[in-house]
Amino acid sequence: MTIPASRVEHVADPSRKAGLIGNCPDPAQLLGHSPGLRLDVLDRLRDASVLSAAQFDKDLLCELAKLAALLQLKSFPVLDALEDKILAAAFFEPSTRTRLSFESAMLHLGGKTISVADAKTTGVAKGESMRDIGQMFNSYADIVAVRHTEQSAVGELCKYLRIPLLNGGNGSDEHPSQALADWYALLKWRPEIAYGTIPEKFRLNIGIIGTPGNMRTVKSFLMLALLFEKNINHITIFSEMADPLGEEIRAMTNASAIGINFSQDLSQSLEYLDVVYMNAIAYLGDGYRFFGDAFSLDASSPLKPDTVILHPLARGEELSVDLDHTQHNLYFNQADGAVWIRQALLLCIFGRVADVVPPEHLS
Amino acid sequence: MTIPASRVEHVADPSRKAGLIGNCPDPAQLLGHSPGLRLDVLDRLRDASVLSAAQFDKDLLCELAKLAALLQLKSFPVLDALEDKILAAAFFEPSTRTRLSFESAMLHLGGKTISVADAKTTGVAKGESMRDIGQMFNSYADIVAVRHTEQSAVGELCKYLRIPLLNGGNGSDEHPSQALADWYALLKWRPEIAYGTIPEKFRLNIGIIGTPGNMRTVKSFLMLALLFEKNINHITIFSEMADPLGEEIRAMTNASAIGINFSQDLSQSLEYLDVVYMNAIAYLGDGYRFFGDAFSLDASSPLKPDTVILHPLARGEELSVDLDHTQHNLYFNQADGAVWIRQALLLCIFGRVADVVPPEHLS
């Protein structure tokens, strides 16, 4: 019979095996720049909920990134690490990307998962309160990852939980595990951010497109950026909003040695930026809004050769696909690392790090 | 940087570790009152479907509760007990609470799960019949837990199954596994209900708020209550309906030695009640209706000091949260026990009890 080529062209596409495209720093670099893992630091996450990026200091973030690197390098077996644990993925606001990332992380560690992919399939539809929902998760799971359209819902739920909660995005507030994935990518790219003190002239200039005041990924990313005062020179916020920071974030930036600039001219600023963080989508309580048109990047943008772009994806018009195959593309690596940093988080919260990490990797 | 206290207040809340609030009887009490587990009784569930509370007699219910207590006390390992089995959770009527409870029970025993969380994501949307759906589950799973808005659907599906079916709620008819959880809580609270004969003056008076005739949880709870003729004095039904029982239930209550009263004055009756069973939500075929306003309880209600309240949750206005921290609150314990009684049910149906329970726990 005739087999139309069109039907089989992608079946065994050799490029498929070529691996991740874009900028793919070796996780080993991150480990090379540091001593072994510090269990005392990671143990601060034991039994802890993760509600905010504000819970992390530089030490904890960097040790977590190192553990993620060891996991990504498959340095030791973890297939049974959490075999007796159940993760409940409670996504009252639907989100495949984050839900599957938490579920995949749990399954990689031998754990089990139960899921709520959509509030419409829950008792919430019957007016169930966070109080009673909390009791449910206490009884059915060992940890719960939650996304909710309302900022207050996650903290409210946490009040009634005896098990740890992972904030998977609460309204326009925060998305801490995403920010951990963002910085895991940056620390693999420039390990000296974590361990060295970069000479002043080489300190990073970071551009953030969006409004930290009401875009959860941007806010959490910025909060972690403030941990690296010694190695970040300036952070420039690109936004059309009058007050992109908002009161809470402004208090944090005011207390930081990092200079904060504001601009509405991205292309003018690109020559100074080492990192550009983009996210076109903001959840504004009543739904998603796009900010993609105002500031966008493509292969013709005047980026410095070694500038990297971060984007939590899914992308809109603001980030052209013609950048995917360039070294500016750190966003695929950022997405790729999310499942490893979440595994690191789970191992720490369940206090199982010492059970799986061989002594030679410990400090 | 400044970390707003508000962002971390719940992270390591010490009260989180305090455990379940409310009335938490020790499962060991239940075991203390009885000889070892009777395999011959539990074996009556082997390969059986569970459609109705009417399938359980006092012996079977009590032995099942004892097995659940052993599981809750983690008396022996069960992590691989059902590793070769798959549970299909088929919730054509969405319900997170019951679906996750069945899934969690299966995962605790090392089993696997496949799920339908919403009829809109099934072939049912294409007009699939229970006959063809049955063939699907026969081929893909070893047991199926089903919830459906139509009373007839569950029995109809069972006709075409070669694998056991667990009724997770069928329209306004029954919810037997919920009733097992209800009674597991009561038997832990008063083991003498199961094993002793309570002196007449101490026999229980139970109040049921709702209409057994068309509220599935209430109906199944009442059917199991009728098994304890020797230890229950009166059951009082609180309802505004002319005929809260309906023909089928009336036939059962007429055949019972337990006195059945009807009342519309809850507060007047509270001084006589040892147990109050509440559920504000009734599924009436065409959707949910709330009965919460007519009869409600809060901390100021004239309850006897040792009276306990049961509620399948999620609650409405009828049950005030100010009761949560009192000894009247057995409803959290009731929710907490659901996952253990469902594990007991699964072990019996798959005939794996003898494989996991050590001889010292057998009679």
Next chain:
Amino acid sequence: MTIPASRVEHVADPSRKAGLIGNCPDPAQLLGHSPGLRLDVLDRLRDASVLSAAQFDKDLLCELAKLAALLQLKSFPVLDALEDKILAAAFFEPSTRTRLSFESAMLHLGGKTISVADAKTTGVAKGESMRDIGQMFNSYADIVAVRHTEQSAVGELCKYLRIPLLNGGNGSDEHPSQALADWYALLKWRPEIAYGTIPEKFRLNIGIIGTPGNMRTVKSFLMLALLFEKNINHITIFSEMADPLGEEIRAMTNASAIGINFSQDLSQSLEYLDVVYMNAIAYLGDGYRFFGDAFSLDASSPLKPDTVILHPLARGEELSVDLDHTQHNLYFNQADGAVWIRQALLLCIFGRVADVVPPEHLS
């Protein structure tokens, strides 16, 4: 108490244990007609995506069917075969039957699953592109089974995947794993189709009710039928459409030695047909349409005694349930085999066949 018989009638229905009804050929027959498994042939599926039935030649289809038969006969343990692998079931077009079949197959082999049961619960709702969705699955899973309403979406997604993709139905185009299940049933029923050369007068006449040009299951079934030129005499297409084949399929049938007829009179033709393939449902890009009324079968249809009927189910009016208990019913066996042929597919793609199949079953 009185237990209404109606409440327990199906609980322990002895017929439940009776097993599959209809025509149930023994998988051992298929193995009996052939030498051991040919690893070299099955290895052609290693790391391959399965987009189209056109990827399979006769050898590959038959070896795959033999592996499925060994799995269905539980000839060797497979409970840990894929314990380190994760299947993502990405059903942007909802479908319980196919999704649960892939998930069940993965779980039978000890693999793990993450699922998207409904596009409304995904980032797709936020306008996510296949390009970015691909990166997500690359990072979170080891293989992805996809169904989508748009024909182009599956090939488009495959372009961005580094992991294999299984086409679970793409618009009105193809459904290759369904066709593999169809032919697994036929090869168990008549192993000589696979291995022998049937004398001309006994060669099969196959009737296909539907339009291969725009019904994905019908199209994929026909494409595999064309592999058996030596043993199929005629294929008759029953359709009311002017051009039921369409250009691509016509090119394939023109290149085949099998005679293709067209008819609008099913009952007239039944006396000549050995196999009748039915499917009333066609996905026509903008939704499902039913073709059940034009051509239908029931127990009174003038079928030859040994004619078998295939139907991917769920059925509509076109296939009467009064055929379920007859030997014409191969459609339940077809559904039952789907989970085994999908397990065979997964073992081959992950290159794990040699790890689980004992030498005595190899050629």
